[in-house]
Amino acid sequence: MSCCGQKRNENRQQEQRRAAGAVYNYTPPKMWEDVQFEYTGKTALTVNGSITGKRYRFEHTGSKLVIDYRDAAGMTGIPVLRKVK
Template identity: 50%
Template sequence: MCNCGKKRTAFKQQRIVDPHLPAVVPQQNSLQSIQPVKTVMFQYTGNTALSVIGNVTRKSYRFGFPGDIQHIALNDVAGMAAIPVLKRI
């Protein structure tokens, strides 16, 4: 059985490097498009600990002890404000 198709495919996937041409460095578009996330601080006023998942970002926030302060993404602030044991500071 002939495996000519595999050789053809392998040949097409090879890169041809010309030493006379400048090297091309791929740009990292994902790093250029990252913007800092704006946050709001919330303090936990409950008695034990609390874990909350942001309603928009789906990020998990963990308040480990009474008085713990966490930075909450701006998109999740409305949902956090509705929790009675969290106080915006």
């Protein structure tokens, strides 16, 4: 028969093992709306978002993509992209 102290330690160890293997998929709520950009260049363009690291691929002239609001400020510095209202 085990005593209470051993059972407590066993429960604590099980809890620690569960916590160590836990994966948290927390997505914070969006603070602003995402922004649409149009590509005006002549060939395809791939841009990595400066904040999210997400890859945005504009296939041809006139391609429009919705860009995460966190990456939008960096996109405004690219001459061949224009913000769509």
